[in-house]
Amino acid sequence: MTRNTALSIRDLSISYDTPEGRLRAIREVSFDVARGGITGLVGESGCGKSTLMSAILGLLDGAAIVESGEIWLGETDLLTLSRGEMRRLLGDRIGAVFQDPMRSLNPVLTIGRQMTDIQFRHRLSRRTKRERAIEMLHKVRIPDPAARLDRYPHELSGGMRQRVAIAMALMAEPDLLVADEPTTALDATLEMRTIELLRELQQEIGCAIVFITHHLGVVSELCDDTVIMYAGEVVEAGPTRALFEAPRHPYTDLLFACDPARIRERSRHLPTIPGTVPGLIDVPPGCVFAERCPERFAPCGRLHPRPLRVRGSEAVRCHLHDPEVTS
Amino acid sequence: MSELLSVRDLTVRFRTGSALSRLLGRAGHVRAVTDVSFDLAQGETLALVGESGSGKTTLARAVAGLAQDVSGQVHFEGRDILELGAAGKQRLRRDVAFIFQDAVASLSPRYTIRQLLAEPFQIHGVACDDIEAEVIRLLEMVSLPASMADRRPHELSGGQARRVGVARALALKPRLIVADEPTAGLDVSVQGEVLNLLNDLRERLGLSILVITHNLNIVRHVADRMAIMYLGRLVETGPTETVFHDPRHPYTAALLSANPVVDPEAVPERITLDGEMPSLIARPDGCEFHGRCPFARPDCATVVPRVTADGARAYTCRYPVGINATTPAEAPDEKSPA
Ligand SMILES: Nc1ncnc2c1ncn2[C@@H]1O[C@H](COP(=O)(O)OP(=O)(O)OP(=O)(O)O)[C@@H](O)[C@H]1O
Numbered sequence: 241m242t243r244n245t246a247l248s249i250r251d252l253s254i255s256y257d258t259p260e261g262r263l264r265a266i267r268e269v270s271f272d273v274a275r276g277g278i279t280g281l282v283g284e285s286g287c288g289k290s291t292l293m294s295a296i297l298g299l300l301d302g303a304a305i306v307e308s309g310e311i312w313l314g315e316t317d318l319l320t321l322s323r324g325e326m327r328r329l330l331g332d333r334i335g336a337v338f339q340d341p342m343r344s345l346n347p348v349l350t351i352g353r354q355m356t357d358i359q360f361r362h363r364l365s366r367r368t369k370r371e372r373a374i375e376m377l378h379k380v381r382i383p384d385p386a387a388r389l390d391r392y393p394h395e396l397s398g399g400m401r402q403r404v405a406i407a408m409a410l411m412a413e414p415d416l417l418v419a420d421e422p423t424t425a426l427d428a429t430l431e432m433r434t435i436e437l438l439r440e441l442q443q444e445i446g447c448a449i450v451f452i453t454h455h456l457g458v459v460s461e462l463c464d465d466t467v468i469m470y471a472g473e474v475v476e477a478g479p480t481r482a483l484f485e486a487p488r489h490p491y492t493d494l495l496f497a498c499d500p501a502r503i504r505e506r507s508r509h510l511p512t513i514p515g516t517v518p519g520l521i522d523v524p525p526g527c528v529f530a531e532r533c534p535e536r537f538a539p540c541g542r543l544h545p546r547p548l549r550v551r552g553s554e555a556v557r558c559h560l561h562d563p564e565v566t567s
Numbered sequence: 568m569s570e571l572l573s574v575r576d577l578t579v580r581f582r583t584g585s586a587l588s589r590l591l592g593r594a595g596h597v598r599a600v601t602d603v604s605f606d607l608a609q610g611e612t613l614a615l616v617g618e619s620g621s622g623k624t625t626l627a628r629a630v631a632g633l634a635q636d637v638s639g640q641v642h643f644e645g646r647d648i649l650e651l652g653a654a655g656k657q658r659l660r661r662d663v664a665f666i667f668q669d670a671v672a673s674l675s676p677r678y679t680i681r682q683l684l685a686e687p688f689q690i691h692g693v694a695c696d697d698i699e700a701e702v703i704r705l706l707e708m709v710s711l712p713a714s715m716a717d718r719r720p721h722e723l724s725g726g727q728a729r730r731v732g733v734a735r736a737l738a739l740k741p742r743l744i745v746a747d748e749p750t751a752g753l754d755v756s757v758q759g760e761v762l763n764l765l766n767d768l769r770e771r772l773g774l775s776i777l778v779i780t781h782n783l784n785i786v787r788h789v790a791d792r793m794a795i796m797y798l799g800r801l802v803e804t805g806p807t808e809t810v811f812h813d814p815r816h817p818y819t820a821a822l823l824s825a826n827p828v829v830d831p832e833a834v835p836e837r838i839t840l841d842g843e844m845p846s847l848i849a850r851p852d853g854c855e856f857h858g859r860c861p862f863a864r865p866d867c868a869t870v871v872p873r874v875t876a877d878g879a880r881a882y883t884c885r886y887p888v889g890i891n892a893t894t895p896a897e898a899p900d901e902k903s904p905a
């Protein structure tokens with residue numbers, strides 16, 4: 241953990257207790273988020289992104305078990321904190337925007353009430369808090385912001401709910417913001433706007449952001465660093481530019497090739513990665529991607545690839561890049 | 568192709584004001600969807616796009632018979648669904664499947680995935696010899712393992728829950744699928760699988776698809792026609808390729824220009840939209856887009872544009888993009904647009 245690191249995740253493994261056995265949702269996950277930096281977290285559906293987020297926020301499901309690992313926020317290992325200590329950090333030093341916006345919002349309270357409540361640390365009059373709330377709704381481009389304060393979450397459109405959730409998380413001015421697909425219901429114009437706003441506010445308050453998304457265009461525009469996950473493991477990580485220019489892991493490569501934005505000719509049949517994700521109760525012994533990998537060779541089925549450093553700052557988990565295996 | 572769905576002058580209203588002002592009778596209404604007309608043919612895919620809050624979900628719900636304060640006509644297979652009795656409504660819910668925008672919230676947390684997938688058969692009294700096999704078939708269809716049947720919605724990832732929503736919608740072989748952001752939260756490979764699945768069903772069974780998505784790259788690949796919504800109205804409709812290639816309404820042009828494209832040399836100039844987000848409470852006069860329109864002229868602030876039909880396409884703008892006109896495309900009309 242260096243002074244320039246806001247968040248450091250070390251060898252984190254988390255399982256869920258299920259009737260069929262232990263589902264090993266994330267395994268030996270490690271990466272850092274730079275102070276004031278934005279890290280994009282990308283990966284197939286079900287690879288453990290939200291589980292990782294819940295772990296950072298201390299909000300893991302009752303069935304979850306932390307098998308090992310550390311999550312450092314500054315000098316604190318969040319996994320050692322009590323529930324009470326964690327609750328105090330949330331909404332103060334750590335902000336969150338959930339994948340399901342209704343998880344960030346209370347369905348029975350008006351938007352205005354929730355947005356004034358979140359400012360509980362500030363000694364301001366109710367009126368000033370309301371004004372700050374209106375200003376923030378304006379910033380996330382919600383029309384008729386003053387009138388919206390009296391509305392309930394279900395009376396907003398899907399994209400408005402997402403923007404209210406973002407506005408609330410930013411009002412707390414956290415050191416770290418974890419956002420789980422906060423722009424899925426926004427059109428391209430608003431998505432870009434919202435991302436610019438995130439960047440602006442991030443520079444203003446200097447917070448670090450972990451940004452979970454499936455939108456590769458957003459990652460390349462917004463994130464300094466990118467982490468690619470597959471079936472519970474980090475398979476590749478590094479500075480966004482380099483990673484997008486020359487992906488090292490076969491999964492990253494195939495994933496990028498499936499992006500409809502990259503397919504110029506109109507085609508009704510979209511590319512997919514053939515095969516299915518391995519079950520996570522009996523995790524295969526070799527590479528987690530071996531079953532679907534077009535580059536698979538002898539060691540892939542039996543030997544689990546180790547995380548390797550390539551080009552200094554990048555990390556990749558694939559035998560193709562391991563001189564000891566390929567030689 | 569024959570029309571499966573035909574929508575005319577559809578308007579959907581919501582009440583405004585706080586609970587108190589409602590009690591005092593001071594509350595008014597807003598029209599979240601206003602005078603919308605369009606057709607959807609059998610076997611056709613129509614994409615509905617537009618700004619967040621423009622009324623897409625509200626329109627989709629009304630078309631599926633799920634909205635309250637609705638006026639106009641929605642003809643499905645020739646019958647007006649707004650006039651249906653209880654039995655007709657029940658049948659409609661079987662023929663028109665809805666994939667909800669809020670994937671997790673739309674699945675009841677008390678049920679297992681197996682129960683959720685079996686439920687449509689029970690509700691509609693559809694006999695099924697082997698419900699267990701059917702559940703597994705539905706799960707496989709959306710690339711989920713059979714072992715997931717015993718889990719509850721909160722024990723799935725966001726994308727897994729969305730795929731259960733898709734499987735549930737397809738359970739009873741509907742005639743029309745109304746899909747509200749069906750691939751939001753899916754990685755691009757699974758997104759491809761879901762879209763290919765919908766397309767296969769469209770080809771094999773001739774079902775029609777009304778898809779709402781903010782992802783213009785999806786629209787470009789899968790939709791035959793597209794409709795662009797702004798402040799509750801359709802401002803442009805037309806064949807997808809024509810609209811992408813040659814948009815007429817300035818809002819369409821702005822929306823398309825924000826789409827990240829593959830070929831950096833083909834990137835059109837990004838048209839940024841300034842000005843306030845439009846308000847349903849105080850709708851602008853004239854063309855409702857004039858305050859943000861980069862091409863607005865003085866009379867746009869006062870004259871309401873009418874629908875201009877142009878072959879397979881239609882748009883609501885007096886000074887359409889790509890047409891060099893010094894005079895308005897149509898005669899001034901003080902009435903609201905058709
Ligand atoms: N409470 C739970 N009990 C059992 N399994 C769970 C539970 N929550 C999540 N899982 C499983 O753990 C894995 C990781 O889920 P997670 O929600 O972290 O994925 P994700 O990467 O966020 O996916 P998505 O992009 O689809 O949201 C999935 O296979 C999921 O089914």
Ligand SMILES: Nc1ncnc2c1ncn2[C@@H]1O[C@H](COP(=O)(O)OP(=O)(O)OP(=O)(O)O)[C@@H](O)[C@H]1O
Pocket residue numbers: 394395396397398399400425426581582599617618619620621622623624625626668847
């Ligand atoms: N139940 C409701 N009560 C009051 N107003 C509502 C209700 N549902 C929607 N609205 C309003 O109607 C307008 C249109 O909402 P709608 O959900 O149809 O938008 P949308 O185009 O689907 O947006 P998004 O892309 O963000 O999902 C919004 O201003 C919204 O606040």
Ligand code: SF4
Pocket residue numbers: 489490491527528529530531533534535536537540545557558559560
């Ligand atoms: S380790 Fe082998 S199977 Fe795994 S990604 Fe690399 S080449 Fe493919």
Ligand SMILES: [Mg+2]
Pocket residue numbers: 289290291339420724725726
């Ligand atoms: Mg998730």
Ligand SMILES: [Mg+2]
Pocket residue numbers: 397398399623624625668747
């Ligand atoms: Mg919507």
